[in-house]
Amino acid sequence: MGNVFKTKLTAATIVLIPACIGINYLGKLIASVLKLPLWLDSIGTCIGGCLGGPIIGAICGALNNLIYGLTTGDNITLIYALTSLGIGLVVGILARLGFMETLTKSLICAVGGGLAAVVISTPLNVIFWGGTTGNVWGDALFTVTQANGMSVWIGSFLDELVVDVPDKLITVVIVYLLLKGAPKKLTSLYDVNAEVERLD
Amino acid sequence: MGNFSLYVDNGTWLNKMHPYTKLLYILAAICIPLIGGKLWLFPLMILCSICLLACGRTLKRALPLVAFSFTLIVVIFLIQGLFYHSNENVLFKVWILTFYKEGVLYAAHIGLNILNMLLSFALFVLTTSPQELVEELEKSGFSPKFGYIINSVFQIIPQMMKSKDTIMDAQRSRGMETEGKLLVRVKALFPMISPVVMSSLINTRERAIALEVRGFGRKNKKSFLSERPKHKGDRAIGAFLVLLIILVIVWRIASCL
Numbered sequence: 001m002g003n004v005f006k007t008k009l010t011a012a013t014i015v016l017i018p019a020c021i022g023i024n025y026l027g028k029l030i031a032s033v034l035k036l037p038l039w040l041d042s043i044g045t046c047i048g049g050c051l052g053g054p055i056i057g058a059i060c061g062a063l064n065n066l067i068y069g070l071t072t073g074d075n076i077t078l079i080y081a082l083t084s085l086g087i088g089l090v091v092g093i094l095a096r097l098g099f100m101e102t103l104t105k106s107l108i109c110a111v112g113g114g115l116a117a118v119v120i121s122t123p124l125n126v127i128f129w130g131g132t133t134g135n136v137w138g139d140a141l142f143t144v145t146q147a148n149g150m151s152v153w154i155g156s157f158l159d160e161l162v163v164d165v166p167d168k169l170i171t172v173v174i175v176y177l178l179l180k181g182a183p184k185k186l187t188s189l190y191d192v193n194a195e196v197e198r199l200d
Numbered sequence: 201m202g203n204f205s206l207y208v209d210n211g212t213w214l215n216k217m218h219p220y221t222k223l224l225y226i227l228a229a230i231c232i233p234l235i236g237g238k239l240w241l242f243p244l245m246i247l248c249s250i251c252l253l254a255c256g257r258t259l260k261r262a263l264p265l266v267a268f269s270f271t272l273i274v275v276i277f278l279i280q281g282l283f284y285h286s287n288e289n290v291l292f293k294v295w296i297l298t299f300y301k302e303g304v305l306y307a308a309h310i311g312l313n314i315l316n317m318l319l320s321f322a323l324f325v326l327t328t329s330p331q332e333l334v335e336e337l338e339k340s341g342f343s344p345k346f347g348y349i350i351n352s353v354f355q356i357i358p359q360m361m362k363s364k365d366t367i368m369d370a371q372r373s374r375g376m377e378t379e380g381k382l383l384v385r386v387k388a389l390f391p392m393i394s395p396v397v398m399s400s401l402i403n404t405r406e407r408a409i410a411l412e413v414r415g416f417g418r419k420n421k422k423s424f425l426s427e428r429p430k431h432k433g434d435r436a437i438g439a440f441l442v443l444l445i446i447l448v449i450v451w452r453i454a455s456c457l
Contacts, residue, residue: 009345010408010412010417011408011409011411011412011416011417012404012405012408014345014348014349014408014411014416015352015404015407015408015411016404017349018349018350018352018353018356019356019400019401019403019404021353021356022353022356022357022360022400023360023396023397023400025357025360026360026361026364026393026396026397027393029361029364030364030389030392030393031389033368033378034378034385034386034388034389034392035385036382036385036386036389043393043397047397047401063349063350067330067350067353069321070321070324070325070330070333071205071206071207071325071330071354072205072206072325076269076272076314078321128310128313128314129272129276129310129314130276130279130280130284130306130307130310131279132272132275132276132279139275139279142279143279143283146279146283146284146285147282147283149285151285152285174389174390174393174394177390177394178393178394178397178398181394181398182398182401183402185405186401186402186404186405189405189408
């Protein structure tokens with residue numbers, strides 16, 4: 001268990017981070033091109049977590065939101081840097097513990113990532129927007145809970161839950177399929193337990 | 201998508217200011233109303249940001265950023281105005297909807313806070329080049345590896361956009377449907393996303409080798425390509441902003457006693 005957080009800071013992992021941030025952006029773009037009711041903006045973060053480990057995943061997630069927040073002026077993203085950090089961390093830890101080995105196990109990993117997102121996002125939603133998330137389905141549910149007199153926290157929690165968990169499920173399944181198909185010479189670059197054999 | 205950053209250099213004094221001074225302004229603009237705790241401080245800071253944006257001749261480009269948040273603000277007004285938990289006093293009625301005073305006040309708080317944050321960030325984003333920010337961060341002690349990560353994001357994204365377009369065209373010419381029912385669009389997701397992601401992951405391997413060959417991992421001190429001219433106002437404005445924040449904190453404590 002000691003090596004769950006083991007991270008190699010080589011040129012390969014450093015290069016992985018911007019690539020993952022790019023992939024996040026691309027996922028979001030493709031989801032909007034295909035008009036899918038999903039975000040798909042954490043594919044890169046999950047790839048970073050699975051390949052580089054929890055620390056790299058967390059860095060990918062946090063930097064992703066910081067960079068977009070500070071360049072596109074969308075400071076709503078900026079606040080959710082914490083959420084992305086949590087997703088990267090949790091998916092990274094679960095991947096190191098072996099939850100990305102089969103498709104069924106990867107679903108557990110997805111739920112873990114989704115719950116991390118919900119748990120971190122809910123307080124942020126309540127503090128900054130009074131509980132809404134900006135997603136149509138989630139906010140409709142939030143309105144129903146508020147009209148029925150439930151507390152803001154429960155409403156906001158459910159609001160996040162119905163949006164985040166399905167989104168993370170699809171994201172992690174995509175990541176699982178991608179990494180299964182990735183060539184060995186690529187994935188071996190990020191294998192922390194790999195040993196270098198010397199021929200001399 | 202060639203130009204990913206919103207920054208445009210139009211030569212005003214805001215462009216010449218140090219990025220840190222502008223970051224300090226964001227901090228001040230967000231902290232002052234929140235610490236002060238009075239509703240009128242929000243419009244004051246918003247007005248201040250609008251004036252500065254006008255000074256930097258960037259007001260027009262800030263509009264789309266603000267327009268984007270309007271739906272969010274409208275939703276907040278509707279939900280909180282109608283269903284806020286301590287709603288008691290009726291403010292006005294529209295058709296069958298009853299808006300309450302407490303909810304609308306609460307929504308005004310959140311809405312103004314969002315607008316205030318958006319505008320102060322817009323000021324920073326529209327007048328600061330990311331490259332400059334990264335270089336200043338490196339000069340004040342951030343690791344150059346960190347700087348590389350940020351700078352390369354700006355190179356990678358336009359490249360990936362290009363390859364996404366190429367792959368989308370290629371897949372369409374093979375008969376992939378990208379429009380139509382939800383199921384059709386979901387089916388198109390994987391054939392579109394996997395080649396782009398895969399090729400960019402494979403590119404990282406080549407890039408890593410190229411970097412290592414050029415001595416990226418060396419630990420000696422890096423030198424900088426450009427020297428930035430000092431702006432006289434940086435110190436004065438910075439000191440003024442810090443003073444304002446301290447004043448507000450003192451004022452709040454004094455009003456609590």
